[in-house]
Amino acid sequence: MPMMTKKVGIVMLIRFAKRFTYEAMGNIFKNGLMSLASLFIIIACLFVLGVFLVFTININYLGDQMADQCQIVAYITDEASHGGKIQGISDAIKKIDGISGVAFERGEDTFAKFKEGLSEEELVSFSGLPDDIIDDSFKVTLHDISESQTVAEKIGKIEGVLRVENRQDMINIIYSLTNAIRHISVWIILIFMFISIFIISNTIKLALYARRKEINIMKYVGATDAFIRWPFMIEGMIVGFAGAIAAFFIIQSCYIAISSSLSTAPAVSAIMAIRGFDEIWHLILLPFIGVGVLIGAIGSALSIRKYLKV
Numbered sequence: 001m002p003m004m005t006k007k008v009g010i011v012m013l014i015r016f017a018k019r020f021t022y023e024a025m026g027n028i029f030k031n032g033l034m035s036l037a038s039l040f041i042i043i044a045c046l047f048v049l050g051v052f053l054v055f056t057i058n059i060n061y062l063g064d065q066m067a068d069q070c071q072i073v074a075y076i077t078d079e080a081s082h083g084g085k086i087q088g089i090s091d092a093i094k095k096i097d098g099i100s101g102v103a104f105e106r107g108e109d110t111f112a113k114f115k116e117g118l119s120e121e122e123l124v125s126f127s128g129l130p131d132d133i134i135d136d137s138f139k140v141t142l143h144d145i146s147e148s149q150t151v152a153e154k155i156g157k158i159e160g161v162l163r164v165e166n167r168q169d170m171i172n173i174i175y176s177l178t179n180a181i182r183h184i185s186v187w188i189i190l191i192f193m194f195i196s197i198f199i200i201s202n203t204i205k206l207a208l209y210a211r212r213k214e215i216n217i218m219k220y221v222g223a224t225d226a227f228i229r230w231p232f233m234i235e236g237m238i239v240g241f242a243g244a245i246a247a248f249f250i251i252q253s254c255y256i257a258i259s260s261s262l263s264t265a266p267a268v269s270a271i272m273a274i275r276g277f278d279e280i281w282h283l284i285l286l287p288f289i290g291v292g293v294l295i296g297a298i299g300s301a302l303s304i305r306k307y308l309k310v
Contacts, residue, residue, distance in 0.1 A: 035235075035239055038200060038239050038243075038296075038299075039239050039246070040243075041200055041243075042244070042292055042295060043243045043246050043247045045192060045195070045196035045200075046196075046243060046247035046248075046288055046291065046292055047250055047251065048192055049189055049192050049196075049287075049288075049291065050247060050248075050251040050284060050288065052185055052189055053189065053284060054251065054255060054284065055185070056181060057275065057280055057283060059178065061274070062274075071139045071140055072139075072141075072142070072148060072151060072152050072164060073137050073139060073164070073165040074093065074137060074138045074155045074156075074158075074161050074164050075135040075136070075137045075161070075163050075165070076135060076136050076160050076161055077135070077162045078135070080136075080159075080160030080161075081135075085159075085160045086136070088160070089138065089159075089160045090102055090138065098142055098144055098151055099140060099142060099143070100141050100143045102138055102141075103138065103139045104137075104138055104139075105137055106136055107131075107132050107133070107134035107135050107136045107137070110137065114134075135162060140155065145175050148167075152164045152166035193291060193294075196291075197295050200295055200296065200299030201298075201302040202303075215304070228304070229304055232301075232303070232304045233296075233297045233301055235296075235300060236295075236296030236298075236299055236300030237293045237296045237297045240293045240295050240296025241292055242292075243292050243296075244289045244293070245289075247292070248284060248285050252277060252281070259276070259277065
């Protein structure tokens with residue numbers, strides 16, 4: 001008996017869902033102008049949210065790139081370099097928690113890379129210097145740049161390590177900047193969500209005002225609040241979903257255009273690289289759909305509340 005009751009409940013739920021969806025679709029076309037106004041408002045709000053979202057994603061990406069370049073450099077003694085201790089030091093560094101990569105570099109190679117960036121006039125100052133003037137070193141990258149000071153201290157205690165260079169000041173700036181942007185972006189997105197809900201609810205109120213008599217009649221003949229509310233909420237969710245899809249394609253077009261422009265400017269792309277849209281589309285589409293549907297549903301629910309009080 002309980003199983004039968006459960007099946008009947010599911011069947012009734014499906015029937016009501018179909019009925020409410022059909023009714024919502026009918027209302028969208030019946031009130032085409034107001035539905036279109038709501039759609040454009042959702043698109044505009046989601047576009048602004050999308051701009052902040054894309055900006056945050058790429059700022060975090062640039063921060064990670066800069067953090068990767070802020071490596072800890074551990075220079076080793078000549079005795080360690082020529083005494084077969086390189087592998088032992090490498091293994092000891094890798095055992096430290098928080099390290100993502102360790103790369104050994106000969107001092108000659110470091111000096112050669114340094115001279116590659118100099119002009120012929122500047123190179124004259126370094127003529128006659130031996131190629132091994134710089135000590136051999138390990139370039140160490142971290143999972144979390146905030147742990148650089150702790151990791152640097154541990155590396156400095158390893159036998160054979162001469163000195164450790166840790167760009168802690170630069171790392172702290174990058175870490176603070178990316179954290180601040182994350183927090184600010186979250187608040188901005190939340191604020192725009194509330195603004196969007198407010199605008200949508202007021203827009204939907206205009207549509208409901210013309211249908212207030214219809215709602216009052218339904219109340220007088222015994223319709224429950226849920227029976228009246230759900231078609232309007234589904235209507236808002238459908239409009240929100242459509243607005244999310246439209247806003248996504250607008251953001252996609254703008255992003256690809258900007259990305260193409262940057263790629264054709266070598267001077268800019270050398271210092272600022274952004275992520276490809278194929279890497280981040282899911283980080284935009286899924287939040288857009290969720291926010292669009294949520295805005296539509298909440299906006300409709302808030303708008304109809306006044307007219308249910310008969």
